[in-house]
Amino acid sequence: MSKSSQRSPFGWSNRGGQVTVIEAPVARSYRRRATIAFWVTLGVVGLLAATVASEYMHPILGGLLGVVLGAVLGAVLFALIVAWPVLRVFWHWLPEILLGLATVYGWTTLMQSTPLWGSLLIVALVVGVPAAIAPTRRRVMAWAWCLIVRHRLRLCFAAFIATNRHGSLPLILLAKPTPAGERVWVWLRPGLSLRDLEQDGQMQKLAVACWANEVRVMRAGRKYAAFIRLDITRREPLAHTVVSPLPDYVPTDIPANAPTSPGMPPVGLDLPDVPDVTVIASPDAPRQRKPRNPTTAASPNGFDPSDYA
Amino acid sequence: MDLTDTIELPTPADTVPVGAGLSIFDPVFLGIDEFGHPAYLPMIYRNILIGGEPGAGKSSLLNTIVGHAALCPDVRLCLLDGKQVELGLWKDAADVFVGPDIDHAIRTLRRVQTVMDNRYAFLLSHRRRKIGPNDLFGQILVACDEIAYFSATAGDKKDQDLFAALLRDIVARGRAVGIIVAAATQRPSSDIIPPSLRDLFAWRFAGRCTNDVSSDIVLGHGWYARGFSSNSIDPNNQGEGYLIAEGGIPNRVKAAYMTDADIIRVADYATWTRRRSGLVAPAESAVKVAA
Ligand SMILES: Nc1ncnc2c1ncn2[C@@H]1O[C@H](COP(=O)(O)OP(=O)(O)OP(=O)(O)O)[C@@H](O)[C@H]1O
Ligand SMILES: [Mg+2]
Numbered sequence: 001m002s003k004s005s006q007r008s009p010f011g012w013s014n015r016g017g018q019v020t021v022i023e024a025p026v027a028r029s030y031r032r033r034a035t036i037a038f039w040v041t042l043g044v045v046g047l048l049a050a051t052v053a054s055e056y057m058h059p060i061l062g063g064l065l066g067v068v069l070g071a072v073l074g075a076v077l078f079a080l081i082v083a084w085p086v087l088r089v090f091w092h093w094l095p096e097i098l099l100g101l102a103t104v105y106g107w108t109t110l111m112q113s114t115p116l117w118g119s120l121l122i123v124a125l126v127v128g129v130p131a132a133i134a135p136t137r138r139r140v141m142a143w144a145w146c147l148i149v150r151h152r153l154r155l156c157f158a159a160f161i162a163t164n165r166h167g168s169l170p171l172i173l174l175a176k177p178t179p180a181g182e183r184v185w186v187w188l189r190p191g192l193s194l195r196d197l198e199q200d201g202q203m204q205k206l207a208v209a210c211w212a213n214e215v216r217v218m219r220a221g222r223k224y225a226a227f228i229r230l231d232i233t234r235r236e237p238l239a240h241t242v243v244s245p246l247p248d249y250v251p252t253d254i255p256a257n258a259p260t261s262p263g264m265p266p267v268g269l270d271l272p273d274v275p276d277v278t279v280i281a282s283p284d285a286p287r288q289r290k291p292r293n294p295t296t297a298a299s300p301n302g303f304d305p306s307d308y309a
Numbered sequence: 310m311d312l313t314d315t316i317e318l319p320t321p322a323d324t325v326p327v328g329a330g331l332s333i334f335d336p337v338f339l340g341i342d343e344f345g346h347p348a349y350l351p352m353i354y355r356n357i358l359i360g361g362e363p364g365a366g367k368s369s370l371l372n373t374i375v376g377h378a379a380l381c382p383d384v385r386l387c388l389l390d391g392k393q394v395e396l397g398l399w400k401d402a403a404d405v406f407v408g409p410d411i412d413h414a415i416r417t418l419r420r421v422q423t424v425m426d427n428r429y430a431f432l433l434s435h436r437r438r439k440i441g442p443n444d445l446f447g448q449i450l451v452a453c454d455e456i457a458y459f460s461a462t463a464g465d466k467k468d469q470d471l472f473a474a475l476l477r478d479i480v481a482r483g484r485a486v487g488i489i490v491a492a493a494t495q496r497p498s499s500d501i502i503p504p505s506l507r508d509l510f511a512w513r514f515a516g517r518c519t520n521d522v523s524s525d526i527v528l529g530h531g532w533y534a535r536g537f538s539s540n541s542i543d544p545n546n547q548g549e550g551y552l553i554a555e556g557g558i559p560n561r562v563k564a565a566y567m568t569d570a571d572i573i574r575v576a577d578y579a580t581w582t583r584r585r586s587g588l589v590a591p592a593e594s595a596v597k598v599a600a
Pocket of ligand 1: 370495547549563564
């Protein structure tokens, strides 16, 4: 997995004219896992199937059937595991693939069932109306961002967030639009913790990769340490003034002559009006001293250790 | 909960005003959070420390809290404001309004402290541990803007220490008898407020701060390291800040805002209802100032 950063997002690289779908070390490790899975399945399924089958037929026939059944299931599992790096890519892009298929099939059925101008009109309506109505357009854009962000996060996790020895990445769960951006839930795999993500710079890197303003990470619940939440901020939702509801509690017909304190004459409002008199400290009060010795004065960035004492 | 629909507005002016019907046991509407949801701040049995650079919107937030309390028929207001104008509009609705006068501030805190002791003695004699809604006595909101003025600027060291000690005692013990402290200051570092006082405030609001360390001083040590620094707030977006309240995790919120006209309207109404119900008498002090 150390070479993972060189991979293109599709999980294959093109070197020397020969297309490698899965890189050699990755493929090797998956083949080893697949072989183990094959033998384990063969053993367990074969034994179970043989036991059950020999209830109904001759034990030798039953045993053979069990072995065959185990071998078939094991082979299926073997194929699945060996192909998993590729299948996973399909899984990651499933929403896009489905959307693409729906568009293509929708378009062809439309073309077949209506004349060209009719299909163009329908497409214009289906695309144009949501695009023209601002709330729906924003909604659609927000969902699109959710899809994009999940891909960007996956890329980041593979590229620079530390992973465990097997290179298994955090599971990216649902993403949901928020007024500020998106919120993505993530399930951490063993080997990674919230602390790793909180490390200096990690969230800033994520924000850069997600084309966002800020990314914050926190636990998604009190129950599981592995369940975390990433808040991606790309808009400023707090820019508008919030009007306080308190004046609404005041009835409109309160008497206008509400009591107020009497005003003050405008005296001493400018510098010449205030005389220059020497302040005489009262004799019993102790002399004012510097509160603390200057050696512990705040450092340039304003850090004062005594603040945390 | 929508505050506006729980309330029946009082009937026309010739009847005795009954007050807006708010209660300090209702959470204060603070503003909205970054997800557009309303943010509420339960103030009963709690204290809040508000920090942030000059112009961050601290006094506006304090005004919202005071405004809510002013509309509660049984909450007495005790306002301390070194800058006078920040809370001054509530002066007539308040029981005590302390301007830049540290002796008056100390006398006032002493009074509050005595009330607190008496209330605890009373509760003990009735074998109770804390007050509830519609209790024998109401609540007291001690709102202090610019604590730094009293705890680090005015008077001499002895007075400042005494002020800080009294305030600490009220924050520490006032909770259960309904004495609520809301305090604002620009940078509550240890030379301004003793950390022992600062750390007693459960709720924190950090408006924009000039650096990450200042943000940590307001919110509590370690939040910057976890990605919460109010230094990242846009200086032109006054009223936005990080709020630590019920969840215990800083929440980005935008505080609600009352214009001066709004404040005057609410304050006049509060004064009127309070005088009619006998909660506050027409202030003697107002006459004295004019004389
Ligand atoms: N919640 C808000 N929404 C919109 N504008 C606000 C809000 N809060 C404050 N402002 C604007 O910011 C200005 C300064 O706010 P405020 O007086 O509360 O700052 P402050 O933090 O108390 O400053 P200082 O430290 O100087 O007392 C207000 O006059 C108002 O215009
Ligand atoms: Mg202020």
